[in-house]
Amino acid sequence: MIARFFLAGFDRRVALALIAVLAIGTVVPLLNLMLPASHVLHVPDYMVALIGKYLTFALLALSVDLVWGYCGILSLGHGAFFALGGYAMGMHLMREIGPRGVYGHPVLPDFMVFLNWKELPWYWHGFDQFWFAALMVVLAPGLLAFALGWFAFRSRVTGVYLSIITQAMTFALMLAFFRNDMGFGGNNGLTDFKDLLGFNLQAATTRAGLLAASSLALALGLLLASAIVGSRLGKVLVALRDAEGRARFLGYPVERYKLFVFTISAAMAGVAGALYVPQVGIINPGEFSPANSIEAVIWVALGGRGTLVGPLIGAGLVNYLKTYLTAAMPDAWLFALGGLFILVTLALPRGVLGLFDRDARRPRTAAVDPIPKAAE
Amino acid sequence: MSPKRSDMRMPYPRRILGQLLLWISLCLSGQAIADAASLDQAIRRLGQGGFDGTEKAIGELLASGDPRVVPILEALAAGSLQVRKADGAIFIARQEGGEARLIDPLTGEVAGAASPGTMERVRMNNRLRRVIEAARGALTLRSPDPAIRRQAADALFRRADPDARVALEAALAAEKDPAIARRMREALAVLTLAGAAEEAARLEAVAVLARRGDRESLAILAPLAARGEGELSRAAEAARQAIEHELRLWEIGQNVWYGVSLGSVLLLAAIGLAITFGVMGVINMAHGEMVMIGAYTTFVVQEVIRAHMPGLSDYSLAAALPLAFAVSGLLGIAVERGIIRYLYGRPLETLLATWGLSLVLQQAIRSAFGPTNKEVANPSWMSGAFEVGHLAITWNRLWIVLFALSLFALLMTLLRRSAFGLQMRAVTQNRAMAGSMGIRTPMVDALTFGLGSGIAGIAGVALSQIDNVSPNLGQGYIIDSFMVVVFGGVGNLWGTLVGALTLGIVNKMVEPHAGAVLGKIMVLVFIILFIQKRPRGLFALKGRAFET
């Protein structure tokens, strides 16, 4: 039963992507750990951290694609779910430091000590347990998405209005987390982590393990997404993406479908954030910035919206280019990246993945115009 | 220079000042009574012993009662008093060509020229500036210029000096202007309350201050009221309560004004977007950059005018307006023809393309002008503030409010009354139909996008007056602009107007209670909740908007 559910949406392309993701997750750590640094095929440490980061971004892109590509919800706030997952993990990592902080306080993180906090705020309790933090990684973004979706979908907020309230949400969260009074470290965020589950975060083995974990998470996410898309549920989603009113008239409880996918997608983004934080070593309110969420949408658009595999390619490609160009042409990389965005939009209307579609059918991404057309 | 420690005593010159004033108000003619040698010594000491030494020397100069010290103090305040490093002699320096011409401070005669590096300016700080201002304030109570007399009275109100009483009373007796006379009476009232006058006079002074009714009066009355007993204290308490009550009302008005002013800034930023996004449906992420380019155009115009026609500096904004409109507008048309027109029917992808465009434009400006802020000066008619009752209104904000509203009115007229406006509405409502009626839809599209971008450029001219002119300028406004347009109702210009003003006023009413950060968060939460209530914004389009 379950196997059938998971394999329903499986096509050749997803299978290939799955294999590629898992291959990265096994080969890269091996090449990094087993081969000597002088070997041609050796993957240097900084590459491991980079690839691990790309994998978490790919998972974020996948979660955006699930709601945007298949459900027609253009979320400009998925960065918020990503960041919340990241903060949940970051809080655990802070608690793990314990008395090894610079002030040697047994419980309080350093930033609380030097801002004169006397005791741990209530919402920091429980994060010393990994299982609790892991639960919050999924629950915090999931609940937020559920609450927002519950109200918004029932009020039939759609299209660009929905996009803007998700943007308002992430913007408000950014400002809130910037406040030092919130107890999340303000602008500096959470940083200087020591270890996770007893593994030293600065060790090459831990980093290789995190990369493997990220690839596993991405593979599972891909599996889950393709299962959802391939199921009956997925068909309904596409129906309400393309004609929400008709789907509603046919008796489908549109809100519930949307709410389900939106919540799942947010939790997925949360997991991506949780894996991102130990690999880059910092989480701060900048992750909530609306520009980050827009960027995630751009990865999806660039790779190919509504294709599951496209977003992975988009996220990998854009971020690799960013890494490469910021070092290769630090003064002019924005020209290259911005130019690429314009070019892809004009030349590849169905994203990079569209290049590989031989059939000239109408794009699967049959765009729905969310904007009411009318003059003032 | 070594650190100077001075105790908090009343500055010496202040005590001397009263005697000088008395002396001047008796109108003795400008006969030098001071010993010329000692005066010369005092002038010399202006440049010795750091700030404390200068302050003491100013006191001695004032004490000499010699009118010739006035221009010396003026020069000191203006920073043109210099010490010759070689012998410590003091001169007034006047820059002429490449070298400084030295003028003897006492005789006013040219004493030679100085080559660079041989002179040192007599240093000033805020304390010395205050001392000189107080002296100047008292000296100018009888100035023929009413503005200067008013300043003088205000200066005395703020820095009550018992020794200035006689001069003040004399000036009040001679004062013809009732407004200035009132200010002088208020200054006298402060003196009365500070001194040991009899009860009746002090009660009278409390009444004068109660009529003035501002924060400064409050600060003077509060300690009197706090004494708690006696008729004077009761009167002060009553006055204090009345003033506080009135000021609270004024404060609400002040916050509304701040809100209107913030709202008009939001309106300016959003109004171009209301056309490109609201009317045309392009998710225009490069809108902020169009605003920024308008601001940079202003900068360039100012630089050119400053270099070639310095006399016209005050009018540079007027020249910048059409130019900014043209630059941003033409750029907008080029963008529409080059990129956007291939994307009609795929509005979401305009997000991707315009985001790329905004990155390119930011970097282009950064490469061309450098990453640092550019200075755009406020013209004199946009500087300063005036008061209406207890409402302080700054000129630049007032102009921006008026400008935003007239821009809005102009745009409405254009859309409602002109042929272009009609065509534009026709194309956006039903492109195919409009095309069959003979409207050249591609041209209308290009012009509409150009109009929206051009208006963004004009907004940039106004925003350059209150914000940084840097490559990041646009980024600061793009999110707010989208919020305003969507909150107001996409496609409805009236919605943008009302939305901008509402958000501005809500923000400024909340801010004093919750602080700036929480205030902004609350506005965002308000938008989220409001959209649940009205899922199509403030001014939803009526009609069959069901499936869009």
Add this chain to the structure above:
Amino acid sequence: MGFSISLASRRLRQRLGAGLFGAALAGSAALAPAAMAQDTIKVGILHSLSGTMAISETTLKDVMLMLIEEQNRKGGVLGKKLEAVVVDPASNWPLFAEKARELIQKDKVAAVFGCWTSVSRKSVLPVFEELNNILFYPVQYEGEESSRNVFYTGAAPNQQAIPAVDYLRENEGVQRWVLAGTDYVYPRTTNKILETYLKSKGVKDEDILINYTPFGHADWQSIVAQIKRFGAAGKKTAVVSTINGDANVPFYKELANQGINAKDIPVVAFSVGEEELAGIDTKPLVGHLAAWNYFMSIDSPENADFIKKWQAFTKNAKRVTNDPMEAHYIGFNMWVKAVEKAGTTNPDAVIDALIGVAVPNLSGSYSAMMPNHHITKPVLIGEVQANGQFDIVWQTAGLVVGDEWSDYLPDSKNLIADWRKPLACGNFNVATGKCGGKD
């Protein structure tokens, strides 16, 4: 070339007494040059060239390029040319960590000069400690940190904030204080330190107003009005501003328009320098203050020479210089000197060699690297002039040692940093005798 120390706390003086130079100068002469034969020595430059911080950081990249070019003209270091490796972390804090790792592991740089914001430094700090490299951090900051791998050439709070407040109390008779800042860790910590300090000087609670605003705050009407109200209570009032970069221009414009005059309510700022003023018409701001360790208007031959070179390098006769630029000037020269002393670019040797190195600063004295990895600097107070420059109205008699752990915060007053062996600890608790952060 002696330097004197004022305002140093008791334990700093003890620390200095412990034979600063002896220990440091002796170190590492025996270490052989790095085995790897390289044609050039690479120096990493980690400053944002795009995004919100580009406005401040791009200048620092240029200054580093100029210094490296100049050093190469003098023959480089250890007989090798220096090669600058420039990357753009794009004002994105995780990207700072990523780029730092790339610089060290991929480009194999010998040292990195970079960062501006505290969060970017916090982000790269674990990377530098893990990979054992050297970071020179050139910006005034909140203190409360001392890492073996980081050298802090900007001001600690005692090198900027406290002297500025003292100046206002003593010279302007200020009794009422507005502490206005952007809501992030530097203003929070600085204001906490100032609040404790002011209260220790007898300032009452109701005479202190603390106000925080978000980054890039553009609408200052309400807050300036509030300051005006607070200042109308009869006591001499001043504003201590830790408002960050971008928000300053609209803040000062609003101050000028609402008629807040330096004679009535002076504003002393810790983040406003010549570069920031270049974007404002300063005529209405004459008399407002800033506290720094360097001003462009300093009258010294070193400074004149530096300005001349800078303007020639940027081909712009109007380009201004500022305090963080001087910090890089000092830091770079210290690094060169330490590398020459150690005879190698090996980070361990250079880190040891750096302590005790003294190089000329631009105000005509010598700045030295202390065992706590902070440097000695003069503290200057300047008044804004109509031409966008500062007129120095006050300066400390001697140099001030950067105090990494503030004496005015209850949890840090017992901590000291001393990276000389055998202590080699960044947060040694003198009360418990333990080095924190170690099991």
